[in-house]
Amino acid sequence: MGIDFKSQDGRTNYLNEKLDNLLSGINASYGQILLDELVIRLQRTISDFNDEVEGIMGELKESSERRSQIMHDLMIEKDGSTGDGSESSTDSDESTGENAEMSAWEKRLEGK
Numbered sequence: 001m002g003i004d005f006k007s008q009d010g011r012t013n014y015l016n017e018k019l020d021n022l023l024s025g026i027n028a029s030y031g032q033i034l035l036d037e038l039v040i041r042l043q044r045t046i047s048d049f050n051d052e053v054e055g056i057m058g059e060l061k062e063s064s065e066r067r068s069q070i071m072h073d074l075m076i077e078k079d080g081s082t083g084d085g086s087e088s089s090t091d092s093d094e095s096t097g098e099n100a101e102m103s104a105w106e107k108r109l110e111g112k
Contacts, residue, residue, distance in 0.1 A: 015039060 004010030019035050 012039070015042060 003014050005014070016035070016039070019038055
């Protein structure tokens with residue numbers, strides 16, 4: 001006998017069978033009323049749980065997206081700052097050592 005937990009009816013039938021076994025010792029007139037109330041409360045509890053999990057997962061997704069955007073922004077900012085700093089130091093090295101050569105070379109180009 002296979003139990004189908006994927007469908008709502010399968011889960012309800014499973015719970016009804018188990019609860020019937022548990023309530024077999026209770027008076028027949030109260031058994032069905034208690035069983036119906038228990039099923040209603042279980043469904044409400046499961047529904048509330050699913051809603052809470054969906055809310056938590058949504059918040060987690062938003063938090064992850066924000067964290068990813070912050071990391072992306074920081075990486076761009078870091079790349080931009082190191083790129084500017086390395087270029088300026090390279091430019092200053094080139095300008096001090098090769099300034100005379102570039103000037104002479106530029107003068108030759110201007111002459112042509």
